[in-house]
C-alpha cells in the first residue's frame with residue numbers, strides 16, 4: 001500500500017463505518033505509518049449511541065487487546081501508535097487499568113514505549129470527586145502514550161518546536177558569554193552548561209512532554225456543522241493535540257489511521273497537513289459528521 005506514485009487503495013483518504021476490529025482485519029500487514037487515536041474510555045459516561053457498549057475497567061484490556069494486535073500488525077516497521085486515554089475513579093481509588101494496559105501492550109503485543117506524554121487541559125472544571133470531600137484535587141490531564149513497532153520510528157522535532165524563552169535567546173545571541181564554562185554554571189541537578197560561546201539557533205526549543213491545550217472550542221465550525229446535521233459528538237479532542245503527534249510522528253504523504261475516529265479530528269488534521277487519512281468509527285452518524293468536516297477542508301483548498 002504505497003502512498004506515493006500509485007493508485008489509492010480503499011483505505012487512503014477514507015472514513016469507513018464499522019467495528020475497527022473487523023475493518024482492520026482486511027488491512028494488509030505493514031501498511032500504516034501512524035495510528036493516532038482516543039478509544040472510548042472505560043465505563044464512559046459519554047454516550048456514543050446504541051451501537052457502542054460500555055466497557056468496564058476490569059474488562060478493558062481483554063476488549064482492547066485484539067484491536068491492539070491488529071494495530072501492531074498493520075503498522076509499518078517504522079510506524080508509531082499514539083494512544084490518548086484516561087483512567088477513572090473506581091469507588092474511592094483511581095483504577096489502574098490504564099497502567100496495566102501499557103504493560104500488556106509492551107509485554108504481550110510487542111510495542112515499545114517511546115514516551116509517555118501528558119495532555120494538560122488547563123480548562124478542566126472541578127467535578128464531584130474533587131471538591132475536597134474525596135481527598136484529592138481535580139484531574140487536569142490525560143495520557144498520550146507513544147509506542148513504536150520497532151527500534152526505528154519517524155520523528156520530526158522541527159514542526160513541534162516552541163518559541164525560545166528570552167533567556168535562551170540571550171544565550172543564542174551571545175549576550176551572556178561572560179558567565180563562562182560548565183564549571184561555573186551547574187544546577188542543583190547534575191546538569192551544567194557551557195555559556196562561554198553562543199549556542200546554535202535550532203529554530204525553537206524542544207517542547208517537552210507536557211502538551212497544554214484547552215478543550216474549549218465551543219463556538220467552532222464543527223459545532224455549527226453538528227447543529228446543521230443534527231449530530232452531536234460528546235468527546236472530540238482538540239486539533240492541536242492531534243497536530244502535535246501527526247507533525248512529529250509522520251511525514252507528508254504518509255497514511256494516518258484513527259480506528260476510533262469520532263467526529264474526524266485526526267482525519268481533518270492529517271488532511272490539512274498533506275497526510276492521507278484513514279478513519280474508522282462504529283457509529284454511522286459520526287462517519288457522516290467526519291466526512292462532512294473533512295470535505296469542508298478540501299473545499300477550502
Ligand SMILES: C[S@@+](CC[C@H](N)C(=O)[O-])C[C@H]1O[C@@H](n2cnc3c(N)ncnc32)[C@H](O)[C@@H]1O
Pocket residue numbers: 018019020021037038039040041048052233235236237238259260261262263264265266280281282283286
Ligand atoms: C473518544 S471518542 C473519539 C473522539 C475523536 N478523537 C474526536 O476527536 O472526535 C471514541 C469513539 O470510538 C467509537 N467506537 C467505540 N467502539 C468502537 C469500535 N469497536 N470500533 C470503532 N469505533 C468505535 C465511538 O463511537 C466514539 O466515536
